[in-house]
Amino acid sequence: QSVTNSSRFQVSEFILMGFPGIHEWQHWLSLPLALLYLLALSANLLIVITIQHESTLHQPMYQFLSILAIVDIGLATTIVPKILAIFWFDTKAISLPQCFAQVYAIHSVMGMESGIFLCMAMDRYVAICYPLQYPSIVTETFVVKCTAFMVLRNGLLTIPVPVLASQRLYCSRNEIEHCLCSNLGVTSLACDDITMNRFYQLVLVWVIGGSDMGLVFASYALILRSVLRMNSAEATSKALGTCSSHLILIFFFYTAIVVVSVTHLAGKSVPLIPVLLNVLHSVIPPALNP
Template structure:
């Protein structure tokens, strides 16, 4: 077969086999995954609704909590409905175009989530180190410009990942050993050298997620230094508890992200079931944990929820 013909080969669809070796046993996975998905949907919609209706929550910190919830909804909805379809109905096919759209959405929402975490970390830094200048530093114009630059960075860098992968010749198998169209899982099906795709994926991982993680880590180190100088022991414990829970979620997101990126390059001996489990939980667990850690544990959001939702239910039940 000539090189010219190979370069034009593209299957009409790919087949997502889910967890290799599990077969019909994958149906049982639909139960915990569906529960986590619906919990993520309900919790994030609740956060968006509370922030929208409560005027006192229209400050930058809470607005970006709402943005984080929108991103989390996109992150899990990009993959979970298709995975549940694979597990429950055994419908494993995905169109060629749909596969690369899903690939883009996974990487784009992941990097945008990282960008939101960067802004939220900077927000907490300014609130602690420059509380008197908080409103003058974090103006709406500055935040919109800062966030727009980060999102533009994410869109351009992640947009090239599926663009390059979609131009590869797929002249062999169309069976993807994964639950969704992960970049390297798809690229490995190409019958050509994929070194450029692999290196570019690593470049995006380290230039976006790596630099963001470094910035967030250094910011939280400075925040913790300020917290440890608080005079009240109770205030220190409360602040450390809050920062500790934030850092746990942040570390989980970045560690699982880098594990997913690096396992294709250096983790050939890792069983595929373990790799795919981490790849799925990396997309599903943060949308569940973020509302719990960042929002529901926040007193102002709990009060707003009681004010706008629980009291309405109580009043309506009293009227009846």
């Protein structure tokens, strides 16, 4: 079907259908999602306020925790309010600019979360492996530079994702089998070739997620080696206790990314799994991180 000359798009809006295959009872999922969202907001706000008001916590490690809490609030807020609006008020329609804006927000905030995990891993690596040099290496300036780099990296590298999506021709279908505007979910409705969209999505995942994940696990491998060399059982226990919760969250975060990517490539045989993981991946870490 041809596209009119007055508009790049034949459709004027997308329709977010929710979870594929369970449309009849998906509204029951709104309660646990709402509770997780409230938990994420309240707990992360409490962390930010506590760190800001307690002078003894004005240290790089806690500043990274504060930044992570802010990113978590942004990550959950990017998708959960719209999902609850779909379930509670049946507001499934979303305009094209709003949809592409959500695509950008999701990718950039996800990348920021990954980047902060990397910064925190570097902080723990220096603290455990080079404790004497830690105060001179990990300073407030170091925190500011790391944060600024992550914001610029993710903000700039993510721009092509919604730009490429907006250049596709959406000339017929407009129903997205998802609760949110994911890049591949939106571009799969296009009438023209989306090879470049898929290629850049893959590049982005590996450049940001892959590099961060590799450096994070390399840092913890070096930390583990250093810890195992300690003669003090108390020092070993303290070091492992400091890193264990961080490692659990990192493991869940990156495992979900890998599973979502693989199930997307698997095609339409398991559509519910990547959709459900996409949603849980954006709300469970913000609720558990505190």
